[in-house]
Amino acid sequence: MYGTEQADIFELMHKSRGKDYGAEAEEVARRARLRKPDADSLLDVACGTGAHLRYFADLFGHAEGLEMSEPMLALARKRLPARCVVHSGDMRAFRLGRTFDVVTCMFGSIGYAAGTAELEAALRSFAAHLVPGGVVAVDPWWFAETFQDGYVAGHVTQTDGRTVARVSHSARAGDTCVMRVHYLVADARAGARHFAEEHTISLFTREQYETAFTSAGLSVEYVAGLNSGRGLFLGTLLDTAQDQHRPSAH
Structure with missing residues (x-):
């Protein structure tokens, strides 16, 4: 878990290494709207200090975040505009009481799910916060088959x-x-x-990610080459059988 000082320099270090949070947010928004052209609300899960969320807030009419680390949560609330609410919560089990057009999980944060059961729980939580036809975008950590040991x-x-x-x-x-x-x-x-x-x-395999998407009632497509080579998973909610378990729609 990040402490206060680590949280404070996290974004600074990655920006100085060339990470373009704005360009990544724009690419996710573009691809999400290819699947849902009217998408105007977004939830950024494991949003950290809000590095992507501040750009999502400009790209969508309504944007919120979810973060478990208290130091990062405090910095996100300090740095983001007041209209951008950030909730305290665990990506594997949360309930916000509303749904969104798009749910994102960026910068490999999904890798903090410990094992496939937690990965699938996280994807179910994401799907439970989508409107019918909504889109999940996950920037994965390195695959087991592509990770460079050492x-x-x-x-x-x-x-x-x-x-x-x-x-x-x-x-x-x-x-x-x-x-x-x-x-x-x-x-x-x-x-x-x-x-x-x-x-x-x-270190999940690509197949394990895809299984987690489909088990949550989501279609799944993997786009290679994005996000420093980790790629991007995109899923659209197709299974309306879960509707009775969802929070009330916006």
């Missing part, structure tokens, strides 16, 4: 009088990736300090 990444950035260095190492442990990340942060007031974090992220 991958090392490093980056240094400077902004607002602060220098931040980030080094990570990712290794396979069974069906998971264990990613250990070290940060060195320095500024004139506080000096230099080090902190570290560890993430255990599931």
Whole structure:
């Protein structure tokens, strides 16, 4: 789980490495509207600090977020416009009492589902918050078959009088990736300090993702090449048999 300082520099580090949150949000919105042209409401699950959500809020008439990390939730509420409500909740089991045209889960966050049962529970939760014909867009973590065991990444950035260095190492442990990340942060007031974090992220196969979509009553299409090579899953709600279990429609 991200602490306060990690949450504060998370978006900064990835932007400085070239991640274009705005372009990614526009691509998801474009592809969602190919499937549902009138899509005007969106829920961004595991929205973090709101890096994608702030762009979704400009692309849709109504946008909300869901986040489990309290430090990230606090930053999202501080940074996002007041009209953009962010809820505290777990992607594997939440109920907001309304439905949306589009539900998104970006930047590999779906990988925090521990095992296929939790993955399928998350997709069912997403589907339960869709209007009939609504669209789910999931930016997956690396597949079990494409993960690079032992991958090392490093980056240094400077902004607002602060220098931040980030080094990570990712290794396979069974069906998971264990990613250990070290940060060195320095500024004139506080000096230099080090902190570290560890993430255990599931390495699902493409087939396991597709099974989770279909078991939730969603069609499924995989678009390769997007999101730094991880791709994008898109599903449309086809099974109206779940309607009686859904929150009231908007």
